[in-house]
Amino acid sequence: MADHEENSETSSVSSLELSCYSSDFEVLNEHDLQPYQFEPELSDAEVEETPDRDDFSESLDRLMSTNWCQCANCAGMGSIRECRCCQEIPEMESLTVSTGVGCITDHPGFRSVCLDHYVLETCYHWYNQQYGRAIQDANERYRYVAYRMLVRWVWKWLGRDIRVTLPACAVARIREQFPSADGQYVGYRDPE
Template identity: 65%
Template sequence: MDTIKECRCYTEMEQMEALMREGVNCITQHPGFQSVCLDIYVLRTCYRWCEQQYGRDIADENSRYRYTAYHMLARFAWGWLGKDVRVTLPACAVRKIRDLS
């Protein structure tokens, strides 16, 4: 992570309170994280939807799935944010997603 702002634990993010109430110490241990953010078949399907919805075409496969995993994590945790709305993702989740590619 490049800055202090980017090095945040999900327990520091009030928007993720609902996920914290499910009894996990880290978002990467949440039962939904693996299937929503790391399953290649889910990511492939979601990327196709994002490509149609937003018109984005990312040629590099690793970049494509990393982008999609970040997008799905935000959707999983916050729901729909709106066009061009950005949030800081938990550092542990970003690391786990980067390790996938």
């Protein structure tokens, strides 16, 4: 009986070994070995999504200059993600085209919605009542509410934890109107 078990074990090991060998993996000559020979290949869609060096250098150029700005009002921002012009955002571009202005900050509604401190103060009271987040510094409070009002005006409603990147021109104009005492700003943050 022990011999029978040993033979069946040997035969199963042999068959297991045989099943591992496949012509796809055979290397007849060690010089035929190729790096990454057995790695899966990317699909065409994955190849298109993979950023190349040109995309990286273009992104770095965005951070180092404002050549990407199409409205002539953008300022340099702290991250590549924040270096966007209002003309690169379809929802804002349609607002500027409809009123014949070249920048969202020149739109007649921008001043009333995002820069009028009476409107922002009123919106802040509503926000504070809803969320209970008190912001003591007036300019910080106005900036915070102005960004929220810009999103509400342009995108209407986004939903919980959905964020959009605001254009550098609008952020710069809001910061100019309501500057930070120490010149430090938070910038874009993902939802927590």
